[in-house]
Amino acid sequence: MASKIPSVEDHVAQDLLEGCQAGRIDAFERLYEQTGAKMKSLAANLLGNVADAEDAVQETFLKVCRGAGSLKGGSAVSTWAFRILLNTCYDTLRRRRRRPETGAEILELSPAPGADHPLRLSLERAVGSLPERERAVFLLVEVEGFSHREASEVLEVPEATSRTLLFSARGRLKRSLSPIERTA
Numbered sequence: 001m002a003s004k005i006p007s008v009e010d011h012v013a014q015d016l017l018e019g020c021q022a023g024r025i026d027a028f029e030r031l032y033e034q035t036g037a038k039m040k041s042l043a044a045n046l047l048g049n050v051a052d053a054e055d056a057v058q059e060t061f062l063k064v065c066r067g068a069g070s071l072k073g074g075s076a077v078s079t080w081a082f083r084i085l086l087n088t089c090y091d092t093l094r095r096r097r098r099r100p101e102t103g104a105e106i107l108e109l110s111p112a113p114g115a116d117h118p119l120r121l122s123l124e125r126a127v128g129s130l131p132e133r134e135r136a137v138f139l140l141v142e143v144e145g146f147s148h149r150e151a152s153e154v155l156e157v158p159e160a161t162s163r164t165l166l167f168s169a170r171g172r173l174k175r176s177l178s179p180i181e182r183t184a
Contacts, residue, residue, distance in 0.1 A: 017077050020068040028065060035078050038144050039085050045139045046089040048128060056092060060085040079153040086136060086154060126176045134169035137162050 019027025039060065043053035063084050071080060127135060133155065140151040141162070152162040 017071065020064070020077055021071055023065070023068065028061065028068075031064070031077055031081060032061060035081055039082065042082070042139055042144055043085060043089055045127070045143060046086075046135070047092055048124070052092060056085060056088045060088050063088070076153070079150065082140075082154040083156065090132065122177060126173050129176065130169050130172055133157075134165050134172065137165040138169040138173075141166055 016027055016030060020031065036057065039057045040053050043056040044050055047053050047056060060081060064081050067084075071077065127138065130138060136155060137151055140146040140154060141148060146154070148159050148162045148166070152159040155162065157165075
């Protein structure tokens with residue numbers, strides 16, 4: 001069987017991996033440039049709060065910097081970083097469940113345009129009510145544009161499981177967003 005010829009992307013990914021493992025600041029900066037916006041978006045969707053999302057991304061990059069030396073080849077640095085982000089967000093959500101916040105502790109300085117639109121609020125509530133893994137797959141694939149292969153690597157599940165979780169999430173969302181049938 002013929003071996004695969006490495007692509008430019010493969011070389012760039014390998015350089016990024018080696019740079020992060022060596023602790024080179026430029027490699028971490030490139031990783032942030034490539035993933036920062038998607039990470040903030042994913043964290044905001046998981047946590048429902050921009051300030052918490054920014055904190056989660058910052059904490060993730062601290063963990064990435066500290067643990068980069070132990071990173072093994074085989075998966076992309078960005079996949080590894082997103083996995084750390086998801087775990088960081090899940091930790092934040094667990095802390096919230098143990099110590100509920102009051103409304104005064106959450107301050108959104110600049111809500112997104114249309115943030116108070118009833119449909120948007122319904123969608124956010126519906127997505128927020130999904131089981132953790134279904135919500136993660138939905139946000140990764142449908143909102144952030146990850147492939148099922150990438151989502152499965154981030155979540156450390158088989159690709160078929162990623163597809164099944166998304167199918168289930170879509171069904172739950174469809175049922176929860178369907179108008180309630182009224183009997184006369």
